[in-house]
Amino acid sequence: MALKKALAIDVGGTKIYNTIVNEKGEIISEVEKHHTPDTFNEIKAVFKKIISKYENQVDVIAFATCGAVNNSNDGILGSTGNIAKEYPSMDFKSLSKKPVFVENDANAAAWAEHIIGSSKGMPYSIMLTLGTGVGGGIILDNKLYKGKNGAAGEMHFKLRNDKHRKCTCGSYDCFEAYASGTGLKKTAEEISGDTDITTYDVVGSKDRPLMKKILEQWQNDILEGVIGLANIFDPDVIVLSGSMAEFVDIEYLEKQANKEIVTTPFKVVKASAGNYSGMIGAALLALGVK
Amino acid sequence: MALKKALAIDVGGTKIYNTIVNEKGEIISEVEKHHTPDTFNEIKAVFKKIISKYENQVDVIAFATCGAVNNSNDGILGSTGNIAKEYPSMDFKSLSKKPVFVENDANAAAWAEHIIGSSKGMPYSIMLTLGTGVGGGIILDNKLYKGKNGAAGEMHFKLRNDKHRKCTCGSYDCFEAYASGTGLKKTAEEISGDTDITTYDVVGSKDRPLMKKILEQWQNDILEGVIGLANIFDPDVIVLSGSMAEFVDIEYLEKQANKEIVTTPFKVVKASAGNYSGMIGAALLALGVK
Numbered sequence: 205m206a207l208k209k210a211l212a213i214d215v216g217g218t219k220i221y222n223t224i225v226n227e228k229g230e231i232i233s234e235v236e237k238h239h240t241p242d243t244f245n246e247i248k249a250v251f252k253k254i255i256s257k258y259e260n261q262v263d264v265i266a267f268a269t270c271g272a273v274n275n276s277n278d279g280i281l282g283s284t285g286n287i288a289k290e291y292p293s294m295d296f297k298s299l300s301k302k303p304v305f306v307e308n309d310a311n312a313a314a315w316a317e318h319i320i321g322s323s324k325g326m327p328y329s330i331m332l333t334l335g336t337g338v339g340g341g342i343i344l345d346n347k348l349y350k351g352k353n354g355a356a357g358e359m360h361f362k363l364r365n366d367k368h369r370k371c372t373c374g375s376y377d378c379f380e381a382y383a384s385g386t387g388l389k390k391t392a393e394e395i396s397g398d399t400d401i402t403t404y405d406v407v408g409s410k411d412r413p414l415m416k417k418i419l420e421q422w423q424n425d426i427l428e429g430v431i432g433l434a435n436i437f438d439p440d441v442i443v444l445s446g447s448m449a450e451f452v453d454i455e456y457l458e459k460q461a462n463k464e465i466v467t468t469p470f471k472v473v474k475a476s477a478g479n480y481s482g483m484i485g486a487a488l489l490a491l492g493v494k
Numbered sequence: 495m496a497l498k499k500a501l502a503i504d505v506g507g508t509k510i511y512n513t514i515v516n517e518k519g520e521i522i523s524e525v526e527k528h529h530t531p532d533t534f535n536e537i538k539a540v541f542k543k544i545i546s547k548y549e550n551q552v553d554v555i556a557f558a559t560c561g562a563v564n565n566s567n568d569g570i571l572g573s574t575g576n577i578a579k580e581y582p583s584m585d586f587k588s589l590s591k592k593p594v595f596v597e598n599d600a601n602a603a604a605w606a607e608h609i610i611g612s613s614k615g616m617p618y619s620i621m622l623t624l625g626t627g628v629g630g631g632i633i634l635d636n637k638l639y640k641g642k643n644g645a646a647g648e649m650h651f652k653l654r655n656d657k658h659r660k661c662t663c664g665s666y667d668c669f670e671a672y673a674s675g676t677g678l679k680k681t682a683e684e685i686s687g688d689t690d691i692t693t694y695d696v697v698g699s700k701d702r703p704l705m706k707k708i709l710e711q712w713q714n715d716i717l718e719g720v721i722g723l724a725n726i727f728d729p730d731v732i733v734l735s736g737s738m739a740e741f742v743d744i745e746y747l748e749k750q751a752n753k754e755i756v757t758t759p760f761k762v763v764k765a766s767a768g769n770y771s772g773m774i775g776a777a778l779l780a781l782g783v784k
Contacts, residue, residue, distance in 0.1 A: 272757070281758060328642045343724075349634065350727025352618045355757035361722025365653045365672070365715050375754040382655070403529025425655050431665065436632075436726070438641025461612065464665040467562070467645035468571060 210241030210490045211262040211302075212483035213254060213377060214309060215269040217286035220247075222254045225321060225487035229320040231480060233258075244290035248299075256390025266313040266490035267296060268482035272355040277489075279305050281355055285372070307489035309482040311348055311357060313475070316332065316485030317443050319493055321354045321477030326440035330433050330474065332359060334426070334448035335371060338380040338387075344437070346494065356470045359383070363428055382425035384404045391425070392418045407451050415455050424453055430472065438467040499550040500636050500780045501592075502773035503544060504599060505559040508575035510537075510735035512544045513770065514552060520771060521608040522550075532581035543784045545590045555594045555612075556780035557586060558602040558772035562645035567595050569777075571645055575662070595780035599772040601638055601647060603765070604631025606775030607733050609769030609783055616730035620723050621765065622649060622739035624716070627662060628670040628677075634727070636784065649673075653718055672715035680714070682708045688778060697741050711744055720762065728757040735765030 207226040214221040215377040220240050224233040228276050238250050255265060271292060273283030280292040307315075314323075314331035323329035327346045333339035340357040342349040350356050364377040369390060374451045378468055381387050392401045395418050409415045442461075444452055458472035477484055497516040504511040510530050514523040528540050533670035545555060561574030561582060570582040586594045597605075602667035604613075604621035617636045623629035630647040632639040640646050650651055654667035659680060661671040671677050675693050682691045685708050699705045720732055732751075767774055 209722055214506075215516075243524040311671075344634070344639070351757065352730050352760075353728055353758040356728035358756050360720040360725040360756050361651060361652060363655045365718050373754075373756045378725075428652040428655050428667075432722075433648040433726075435648040435668075436630075436646065436723075438646035438648075440642050466648050466650055466663045467641065469641040470642075475591065 209257045209262045210264045210266040210487035212266045212487040214482045227491045229484045244288045251254040259300050263488045265300045266486035267306040268309040268486035273306050273308045275354045305487050311341045312485035313481040316477040316481035319488050322330050322473045328439040329441045331447040334413050335446040340386045379429040388422045391422050431464050432463045434474030441471040496566050499552045500554045500556040501548045502556045502776035502777040504772045517781045519774045532577045554780040555590045556776035557596040558599040558776035563598045565644040600629030601631045602775035604772035605770040606767040608633050609778050613731050618729040618732045621733040623736040625736040628674045653684045665737050678712045681712050682729040721754050724755045731761040
C-alpha cells in the first residue's frame with residue numbers, strides 16, 4: 205500500500221517553505237522557499253499557489269506556522285509578532301479541497317523529534333528551540349500538550365524579578381530574553397559594555413576570556429530554565445534545537461541540571477530531525493502518526 | 495446504595511492526621527491528630543494503630559503524604575525533607591488488608607479543589623500551596639499530572655539567575671525560596687536589614703510603609719511565578735492555597751498576570767476545599783472519583 209503523504213508548509217515571519225512529507229516522516233520532494241510577503245492577501249496568494257500546484261499529489265495539507273494555534277488545529281489565536289497583523293484571521297480550511305491541519309511550528313518540530321528524532325521512544329519531552337527567539341514544544345504521555353486553548357508551551361517564565369531586561373512579549377526577564385540569540389547579544393552587551401558587539405563576535409572567538417565569560421553566563425541562564433522545567437514536568441528528556449543550540453555544552457548542561465533538580469534524572473539532548481522538522485512534524489500530526 | 499468511604503491519613507513532617515471521607519468528598523468522622531514521631535518504626539506504629547482501628551469501616555486506605563509519590567501510588571520516591579530519613583522506604587501496601595493508595599499531599603489537595611473546590615469544572619488547573627514552603631499540584635485535561643516517575647509539580651523554578659538566595663532544595667533562587675512564608679521572612683530581612691524580623695511582624699502591620707513594601711515585593715515574586723506557569727501551561731485557573739495565601743491580593747494578581755501573559759486569559763482563585771483538602775483529595779483519588 206502506498207504511504208500517505210502531506211503537503212507541508214512552514215510559515216515564518218521572513219520565509220515560507222513547502223515540501224511533501226510521507227507518513228514515515230521522509231521528505232520526498234524538493235523543499236521550495238519563498239519570502240514571506242508583507243500583506244495578508246499576498247501571503248494567502250502564496251499559500252494558494254503552493255496548494256494548487258501540489259494538492260492533487262497528497263492526502264492532507266499540513267501547516268507549521270508562527271503563532272499559537274487553536275485546539276481544533278484550524279486557526280491562529282491572537283497576534284504572532286513579525287508577520288502581517290491580519291495573518292491570524294487566515295481561514296486555513298478554505299485554502300484546499302483536501303483536509304487542512306495547522307500547528308504551531310515549535311510544537312510541530314517537537315512532534316518530529318518525538319516520532320523520528322532524538323526524543324523518540326520517550327513519552328515525556330520538552331523541546332526548546334534556541335534561535336532569534338525561543339520556541340517551546342511540550343509532549344506529555346506521548347501527546348502534544350496544548351493547554352486549554354492551544355497556547356501552551358510559551359517559554360516566557362521569568363529568570364529575574366527586578367524588571368532588568370525587556371522581552372519581546374512586552375513583559376520583562378523572560379527565559380526567551382536570555383536564552384535566545386537576541387538574549388546572547390544583550391548578555392554580551394552587558395558584560396562587555398560594547399553595544400556594537402554581535403552574536404558572531406562571541407561565538408566566533410569562544411576562546412577569548414571575555415567571550416568565554418559571556419557564553420558561560422548565557423549557558424547558565426539556559427541551565428536555570430532547564431532546571432525549572434525539569435522540576436515542573438519530571439520529563440524523560442529536554443531537547444535543544446535551533447541555530448543557537450550548537451553553542452551549548454549539552455553534556456555539562458545535563459550533568460549540572462541533574463545535580464540541582466528535586467525530581468528524577470532526565471536527559472538533555474540535541475535535536476536530530478533536521479532543519480525541516482517543523483514541516484515533518486506538522487505532516488506527521490496531520491497524517492495522525494503517533 | 496451506601497456511599498464508598500476511605501480512611502484518609504495525612505502525613506507531614508510534624509503532624510499526622512486521619513479521618514474518614516466519603517466519595518462525595520465529605521468528612522464523616524472526627525479528625526484525629528498525632529505528632530509525627532522521629533523514627534521510621536514509630537511512624538509505622540502510628541499508621542498501624544490508625545488503620546487497625548478504622549479499616550473495617552472503609553473500602554480503601556488513602557494516604558496524602560509529604561514527598562514525591564510514584565506512578566503506581568504505592569511508594570515514595572527519594573527523600574522528603576523533615577521526616578525520618580527511612581520513611582521513603584515505607585511499604586504502604588503491607589499496612590492493611592484493604593487496598594492502599596498513596597499520593598503526594600499537594601497533588602491530593604489540588605485534586606480536592608478540582609472535584610469539590612474552587613477549580614471544579616475547570617480541566618486545566620495549577621495549585622500553589624503557600625505555607626512554610628511551596629507545594630504544587632498540576633491537573634491537565636482533568637487528570638493529575640505526575641510526569642515520568644511521579645515527581646512532577648515541584649515549584650523549584652528560578653526567579654533569579656545570580657545565586658542570590660539558597661533554597662531548601664540545595665539549589666538557589668527557586669520560586670519556593672521567595673513565595674513561601676520562609677521566603678517572605680527572607681525578603682523582609684533583605685529589605686529591612688533586620689534579621690530578627692518575623693513573618694508576623696510583616697503581616698501584622700501591613701499598613702506601615704516598610705511592611706507594605708516587603709509584602710509588595712513578596713507578592714510580586716508570586717506574580718512572576720504565576721505568569722511563568724500561565725505561559726507554560728495555558729491553564730484555566732491557578733489556585734492559591736495554604737496559610738500564606740490569605741495575604742495575597744488575588745484580584746490584583748489575576749489582573750496583572752493577565753496583562754503580562756502571551757497565552758490566553760485565566761483565573762486566579764483561592765482554594766475553597768478547606769484545611770483537610772489533602773485527605774479529601776487522596777480519598778477521592780483512592781475511590782476513583784473523577
